[in-house]
Amino acid sequence: MPAPSSFDYAIIRVVPRVEREEFINAGVVLFxxxxxxxxxxxxxxxxxLKALSPEVDVDMVxxxxxxxxxxxxxxxDSGPIGRLPQKDRWHWLVAPRxxxxxxxxxxxxLCQGPNPEPRLALEHLVDTVVRVR
Known part of the structure; x- marks a missing residue:
């Protein structure tokens, strides 16, 4: 079995009214x-999202x-940030804002199991922290 690989991840949140500090999870970024x-x-x-903030522009989000x-x-085609090295793009994406x-x-x-792929870990995280069951 392949050795596990470590990864870092962060949940991507939509905060329609920053002053209220309410948010919904909308994705995951994994490195x-x-x-x-x-x-x-x-x-x-x-x-x-509309239940949290009826006036939000969903297309803009x-x-x-x-x-x-x-x-x-x-x-x-990914702009100036997208042309940076991968590690720099990761740090830019997870910087506080x-x-x-x-x-x-x-x-x-850790990516582990018989098929330790980061894409599978990413999918698992989306299923766990973003999708509502």
Whole structure:
């Protein structure tokens, strides 16, 4: 069995009214140095967001959330931040901010099992902390 790889992750939150400090989890960003993986998975629940803040512009929020995915992918179409080295992009994505889109604290985990892929860990985290069952 392959050796487990450690990773760091943060929950991506939508905070429609920063002064109220209420938020919903809308995605996860995960960085695994050993496997050179930086990825974000976004799943915005429009109904939950509208229940929290009826006046919020959902399309604007989706656009901002999409920038997380583009920065993770990197390359020329991802803007100046997306052209930085992977580790620098990770630090930029999880830097504290007081805007409508925020990340929570950084946590660590292990990619383990018969198929220790960071993408599987990312999917598991989205299922655990973003999706409402």
């Amino acid at each position: 695994c140095t050993t496997q050179r993986f930086l990825g974000a998975r976004i799943e915005l629940d429009d109904a939950r 989706r656009g901002h959330l999409e920038s997380f995915r583009r920065v993770c992918e990197g390359g020329k 007081s805007t409508i889109i925020q990340t929570g604290p950084v946590h660590s985990g």
